[in-house]
Amino acid sequence: MQTWLTFSAIKMSTDKMVSSAGVCWTLADDFAQWWAEGEVVTGKEKGVGSVGSVTPISPESTAAVAPTPGPMEQVTCPSLVEEASHAAVTAQTSGSSRDSGSPLFSIRPSPKGGMGAFALSDIAESTVIMKELALFLATDGKGHLAEELEKLSVEERTEFSKLACYELLDRDRDTAIFKTNRFRTGSSSGIFLVASRFNHSCNPVIRYSYDYSNRQLIFSTKRDVKEGEELTIMYTPNSQYLSMDYGFLCDCGVCDPPLKVPVYYDRWADKVPHETDDW
Template sequence: MAGARTLNNVTCPTPSEVYIIKPSLNKGLGVFAARTLQPGTPIIREGPLVTILPPPVADGADYPREAIMSSLRNAFSSLSESDQSLYLSLYAHVFPTEQLQTDEDYLMPIFRSNSFNTGDSFGLFPKVSRINHSCRPNAAYFWNQRLGKRIVYAAREIKEGEEILVSYIPLLMTKAERAMRLNQYGFKCDCDACAASMGDTVVSDSRRAEIRRLMESLESDLSAEVGSGVVAKRKAQRLVNECLKLVSLVEAEQLVDYYAQAYRLASSSHARAELWEQGAYWALKSLEFREMADEFSPEAYEMRKAAASFTLSSKANLKPDSQ
């Protein structure tokens, strides 16, 4: 979503000097780290320039274009002149069937190319829109309903001068499937995962398919009622092994968007097997990423509570030293 119809070859530092916006090779504009950023470092906190509440539609149906256009026209007309210029400077992927001649004609393609889900509506975020895509991102983002802002933060260490990258799409798909999804933005991804050799691509596709399978099955299995007896213990150990495999695969693929979920599942599986100390360890790992996003979120609260509970259970099960 980064880029623009007109590019200025200038470096644009932010007041906090966390990042700069400048041209990125073959990608229009991009966002780069102005200094080395540690995991969890906030990069952008931005409220929407424009918000559109889509009209209700039947499942599987497209939103009526004219209704969206009407909302866009009203929202755009209420902006200041400088904000209108900012809106129109954003990248727009234009479909071959679209004939655009005036600035108003670009309102829909720009919004379509740069909007994000904001709960029950869609919002356009000019700064966040400058961040380019990667299928192995180094940053993550989320909509914070409490603050009314989209938050971007470093999900791993990002070196000074390194481009900050997020994912525009769900990543548990093959390279070919991801390419099809990215067609809506009008570019072909050339990240490390997509530019890999045929052999490495096969390995990556296989990992992502297995991650998706494991996450779906483990979410179901770990939400089921806990049984008792030998069979239940064997199942608990199997779930532990599968969760550890999941963590290994997610980390091997460097899918930072899925770390918190994988660690949460690992925590739940170890707790089910009454491996309390390990359960607390994985809960704290998940909490680390939940707090990067929002320390006050329900997900962070859940992991904080789980870590404390599992730690107490671990202490309660310690046997006193023999005299």
């Protein structure tokens, strides 16, 4: 019998509570920092413009081969549902705001494609369903990803290679996996093995923020969730980038016409953790 990977809500001790100061972060602040530090170096990072009005770069620099998705081989990662990875264990033990130890969600095949996260019970609005440490952080800088991958154990490296991969993002498979799954964590991006399994919706169920103090990605519900519902996040507020950056066309039904893009949005910054509800 197959056992899905499940995630429990564990009561947080006071010292593990996240300070709001640690979570608060804006793209504008961070962009100013990269710019000043000269960390804006390659590919997507070559934003043009000033903080607050970042000019989108052309699709070619992200999906060099073609702007529209062709047939792609989706890594469905069958073994993920049976093995608790390093990050999964971290996610479990990092707890949530709910007192019960019962599982809140499982990772299993999704009708959207590949794997997805699904609620195992009704979950109330504003529940922290997961806190996850990064498997690693890396920039797009030449060689940095390879350097970080070198540091992983064999098991961690295997988990990374099982993640979904939109192959048109890069000829190098590791880089393509990195780009398909990364979350922005300031001047670098992080790979979070469990968070990587959450699919996109333009009307997502989950909001996510990054806690710099504890280096955790925090997922919480935006509204009440019903048992069995897929737990989705928003990768980008502009659905036209989903085909170029992730290889699928959005069929959520709420993004046509496209969602309003806030002025501070930089398309370099897909999957930017945030705290507000304004997109």
